[in-house]
């Protein structure tokens with residue numbers, strides 16, 4: 001019997017096809033924005049994480065070009081060897097200023113930031129409590145850390161409390177992990193209650209601000225600011241959470257960060273393998289992110305435009321009684337469908353009308369849905385076109 005050791009992969013792909021879970025890439029041409037071009041056709045874009053419309057902004061592009069000309073394309077090494085530029089430090093200081101924390105550290109992606117931070121904060125003798133809907137990078141960070149991992153029901157502080165009461169004393173350190181805005185649902189974590197439990201049970205908290213940075217909070221600092229104002233961000237308080245985020249969503253570039261107390265950040269610089277053993281962020285991405293943070297801080301009107309657009313779409317969707325719109329406190333609005341097929345059909349129907357809004361299906365999420373993301377650069381007319389198209393589904 002000689003069969004290829006890879007034969008099982010073909011069978012697994014078959015299964016993926018049969019379940020309707022098969023995924024494919026689609027090439028977008030031109031600059032990103034409220035409309036995008038795909039396969040020679042223009043679409044209204046309701047699938048981007050570029051909430052403030054900065055990824056196609058001339059100022060970011062010019063900053064990236066200037067950095068390319070000064071520093072070249074690659075950073076050539078890890079931050080502790082030849083990869084470090086003053087630009088990286090400037091970006092970290094800008095992030096700490098945006099987040100109102102003592103310090104920040106920049107990783108090459110948000111995914112790497114989570115892997116590195118979690119594996120540095122906890123290990124074999126420790127416990128991780130993780131919201132069941134947390135992003136893949138938080139879940140995998142917990143696995144990589146070697147800590148014991150328990151999931152608590154989505155946003156359920158009662159369940160979190162029960163698990164802490166039963167388990168906390170068996171472990172040395174404990175880390176609670178949560179998305180702030182949940183990436184596939186658009187709802188917000190109950191941060192004040194989580195922080196209260198963390199104080200009671202002596203736990204660290206890492207909150208993933210990927211979809212919140214630049215989007216919520218009085219100055220765009222994210223969910224921690226949204227809930228607590230600046231006092232909650234006082235990093236001299238021993239209970240202040242560790243915040244991570246990405247530079248690839250509202251910031252319009254690439255890279256990830258962790259922001260927090262000087263002590264935590266210093267420790268990550270000395271221990272986080274996904275920061276120490278990987279090449280530093282490229283000069284162009286670094287410069288673009290730095291410019292974006294300047295814009296986030298100096299142009300609060302972009303955030304206002306974003307929220308105006310969110311309110312407009314939410315109001316219109318709620319007028320369609322036949323739609324199941326998931327609860328959301330963010331620019332992520334999900335319309336739920338009973339099965340994979342109907343979600344895919346709805347996405348196709350929208351596409352036929354020139355609207356790009358993909359179906360998100362299992363195994364990414366438990367139930368199939370159309371996931372819409374609103375941008376500051378969507379006009380009222382574009383929002384209305386989407387709402388009308390939904391009315392016809």
Ligand SMILES: *Cc1c(COP(=O)(O)O)cnc(C)c1O
Nearest residue numbers: 109110111135137183210246248
């Ligand atoms: C996108 C995302 C990440 C990963 O960030 P990248 O910079 O894209 O690697 C982490 N957490 C959440 C919640 C995200 O949505």
